[in-house]
Amino acid sequence: MDQKKTEILWREEKYNVMFYSQNHYNAIRQAMRIKASYEEISALIEQALSLTPTEGSMRNACQHMWGYFKKSATAKEKIKYEQLIQTANFSELLSFLRVLAEKYEVTYLLESRILKR
DSSP, rough: HHHHHHHHHHHHHHHHHHHHOHHHHHHHHHHHHTTOOHHHHHHHHHHHHHOOOHHHHHHHHHHHHTTTTTSOOHHHHHHHHHHHOOOTTHHHHHHHHHHHHHTTOHHHHTTGGGGOO
């Protein structure tokens, strides 16, 4: 049960952590492999979310989420994504990714906390 709860927490927070810190993302992935406790994973996530995200970490997380749409997105959506990623307008970009997740019914992303802001 505890492992299942931990997996759900990680699934919900994965892109949020990536948005704040690639190093923490990698550390948590390792911790998940060795089946770290819910408390350990939760503490690592809190640590990551207390950091100030860099432009690189925010861009990386958005690019990973965009990967869910790049084949199905319309030409217009691709142009909008490119404009938002170029201007580094991350709050608008996250809103746009949420709209796409709803449109293309990407449950995994809709369950992600980063798109619930």
